[in-house]
Amino acid sequence: MASQTALSVQKVTLPKALALDSGRELEGVEIAYETHGDLAEDKANAILIFHALTGDQFVASEHPVTGKPGWWERMVGPGKPIDTSRYHVICANVLGSCMGSTGPASTSPGGAPYGMDFPVITIRDMVRAQMALLDVLGIEKLHAIVGGSMGGMQALSCAANFPERTSRVLAIATTARHSAQNIAFHEVGRQAIMADPNWQGGAYYGGETPDKGLSVARMAAHITYLSEAGLTEKFGRRLQDRDAKSFGFDADFQVESYLRYQGITFTDRFDANSYLYITRAMDYFDLAEEAGGKLADALAGAKDTRFCLVSFDTDWLYTTADMREVVHALNAVAAPVSFVELSAPYGHDSFLLDVPALDRVVKGFIG
Amino acid sequence: MASQTALSVQKVTLPKALALDSGRELEGVEIAYETHGDLAEDKANAILIFHALTGDQFVASEHPVTGKPGWWERMVGPGKPIDTSRYHVICANVLGSCMGSTGPASTSPGGAPYGMDFPVITIRDMVRAQMALLDVLGIEKLHAIVGGSMGGMQALSCAANFPERTSRVLAIATTARHSAQNIAFHEVGRQAIMADPNWQGGAYYGGETPDKGLSVARMAAHITYLSEAGLTEKFGRRLQDRDAKSFGFDADFQVESYLRYQGITFTDRFDANSYLYITRAMDYFDLAEEAGGKLADALAGAKDTRFCLVSFDTDWLYTTADMREVVHALNAVAAPVSFVELSAPYGHDSFLLDVPALDRVVKGFIG
Numbered sequence: 001m002a003s004q005t006a007l008s009v010q011k012v013t014l015p016k017a018l019a020l021d022s023g024r025e026l027e028g029v030e031i032a033y034e035t036h037g038d039l040a041e042d043k044a045n046a047i048l049i050f051h052a053l054t055g056d057q058f059v060a061s062e063h064p065v066t067g068k069p070g071w072w073e074r075m076v077g078p079g080k081p082i083d084t085s086r087y088h089v090i091c092a093n094v095l096g097s098c099m100g101s102t103g104p105a106s107t108s109p110g111g112a113p114y115g116m117d118f119p120v121i122t123i124r125d126m127v128r129a130q131m132a133l134l135d136v137l138g139i140e141k142l143h144a145i146v147g148g149s150m151g152g153m154q155a156l157s158c159a160a161n162f163p164e165r166t167s168r169v170l171a172i173a174t175t176a177r178h179s180a181q182n183i184a185f186h187e188v189g190r191q192a193i194m195a196d197p198n199w200q201g202g203a204y205y206g207g208e209t210p211d212k213g214l215s216v217a218r219m220a221a222h223i224t225y226l227s228e229a230g231l232t233e234k235f236g237r238r239l240q241d242r243d244a245k246s247f248g249f250d251a252d253f254q255v256e257s258y259l260r261y262q263g264i265t266f267t268d269r270f271d272a273n274s275y276l277y278i279t280r281a282m283d284y285f286d287l288a289e290e291a292g293g294k295l296a297d298a299l300a301g302a303k304d305t306r307f308c309l310v311s312f313d314t315d316w317l318y319t320t321a322d323m324r325e326v327v328h329a330l331n332a333v334a335a336p337v338s339f340v341e342l343s344a345p346y347g348h349d350s351f352l353l354d355v356p357a358l359d360r361v362v363k364g365f366i367g
Numbered sequence: 368m369a370s371q372t373a374l375s376v377q378k379v380t381l382p383k384a385l386a387l388d389s390g391r392e393l394e395g396v397e398i399a400y401e402t403h404g405d406l407a408e409d410k411a412n413a414i415l416i417f418h419a420l421t422g423d424q425f426v427a428s429e430h431p432v433t434g435k436p437g438w439w440e441r442m443v444g445p446g447k448p449i450d451t452s453r454y455h456v457i458c459a460n461v462l463g464s465c466m467g468s469t470g471p472a473s474t475s476p477g478g479a480p481y482g483m484d485f486p487v488i489t490i491r492d493m494v495r496a497q498m499a500l501l502d503v504l505g506i507e508k509l510h511a512i513v514g515g516s517m518g519g520m521q522a523l524s525c526a527a528n529f530p531e532r533t534s535r536v537l538a539i540a541t542t543a544r545h546s547a548q549n550i551a552f553h554e555v556g557r558q559a560i561m562a563d564p565n566w567q568g569g570a571y572y573g574g575e576t577p578d579k580g581l582s583v584a585r586m587a588a589h590i591t592y593l594s595e596a597g598l599t600e601k602f603g604r605r606l607q608d609r610d611a612k613s614f615g616f617d618a619d620f621q622v623e624s625y626l627r628y629q630g631i632t633f634t635d636r637f638d639a640n641s642y643l644y645i646t647r648a649m650d651y652f653d654l655a656e657e658a659g660g661k662l663a664d665a666l667a668g669a670k671d672t673r674f675c676l677v678s679f680d681t682d683w684l685y686t687t688a689d690m691r692e693v694v695h696a697l698n699a700v701a702a703p704v705s706f707v708e709l710s711a712p713y714g715h716d717s718f719l720l721d722v723p724a725l726d727r728v729v730k731g732f733i734g
Contacts, residue, residue, distance in 0.1 A: 023614075120614040177604070180602040183622050187618075187622070188583060191627070192559055195580065195583055216558050216583065223552060231547040232548070237545070248487060249643065251554075256551075256554045260558070276616065289604075
């Protein structure tokens, strides 16, 4: 990706060292973030949105690298389900990422980029960093926390570890534990990156970046974001810009062309090492394990928090069954929870796409 | 992989040039094969087994590279469901592969390995080569053809294009058409291989081979061979040889270690260019398209052939729904067909594993 140094984004430096699950500490952590809507005088109208693996703080504003609209503009804005004429929305780039928050591409105390000397982080570490951001911003308790996919993991982790910080938790298309299959797909992506000779053990900053490996990683992941039926409907076996098969290795099929494009464009905006670290954090995520093995124990402190959980029927990455485990745990601690499985054809990516039923659920829950 | 020249395998050279779907012709095609059991004097007891993507002719004999038992020893042998004390079993290495049959690693007429000058082939081309092998062997009509996965595609293609060559068709865990998702997974694998600088546009013979890319391709494919539940049962989130997470990028989880092993060992026995060509052939496979779009038209010539189709309930690569389309087409042409969906926890790989119900179906159908 393009050099981070060119990025001019809003950020704060955390005043205290961040203690991590690994036992390591990070000094001088920077957290980049965007806000929308005014913060009320009593500071009671703030909503924190957690982004997904390859997301960023540009939830409802133009991306500075790609020039594309925010990734959730359909949901966040004046008069939208998360209404910025009423709420103060905060979205921070997660720890370990590459859009201004401290990550492997950041300069270490030694003066060089961290690379693989960056500590392995967890979902809880990401949440810790964002709670520290709230401290800086002087926001004690949020109206709601909201997240889809890895954003949903952060929402659940936040509810488990910092239940006093929010009144409402909205977790969409997510899970409380990465499964063997989830880990397997991520491992393929990591191995693709590490197989790229440009990766250089992570010390590629200032030189050629491992774009080919990162591109393959993105392609593999992208398959898991779409449903089989969605892929069939969108592409089927249709050919790309040709009337007949080429009997060659060009992208004959539209689905090939689409995946290649997804892979290549991703490398313009994302750092390969960040991809390694964030997928690792997701694979490590097992909320029950943090509490000794019982998910209900992990969520016991959140019994007075209101939860809304949403799954999609065609999501095979984080399934309705995964979500139901969270519902059962919340039931076990008598937390108020509403759960809905929505029907949408797009698979996991449904949470980002045109699903009017989701808009209604979000609007209803946020209030 | 190790040099092919070291391989000493049984093979024939086809006496005539092989005309391919691409319009090209291949001269001097070699087909490597293994046989088990005696051929009857009337030559009416022969069974042809088609192998899968990364399979080979060593269906019931030790693999000369890995030293491992044949890939279907549980099914093929004296007294086994495909009983070699009664039947003469033939299994040939497919065109384009790398265990002795002509493929991209073979020497071209120009004297150098074909590499990417090898013609793009189709499933039907693979079948044509094996029908030509039968001609050499003097076998006009088979008792049965049998195949799982890509072997099943060959079985269906053979039934459609050479219905006069067999009395019975047994197709397991397969499809009449590669879906967008199937193509997508293969494309990830191909891009991983082509991203490996050792690939060198396919001209790597005699030098370093693109093992890292091929390994990533195999890892991605392997996920599709197993069911989500099977992966969970086999590995879950269990750690590999350690009591706690390492907070590093080693293979902490057993599933990571397993996938890495699958990837690395695969490169010992398989040629990366063969992987490109064979996956391409599978992606091109659409039996209905060959007949103008209607699957029933493709299979019309096989109305006097007996079919047995088997799917597995946990196979998400080639699903029961895929198989049902074939059943409906065969019903439409009034071909005798029996169809069974078996319950097995292993996903697509079930056809290779310990599923006693499959043994009974195979035994019953082969007779």
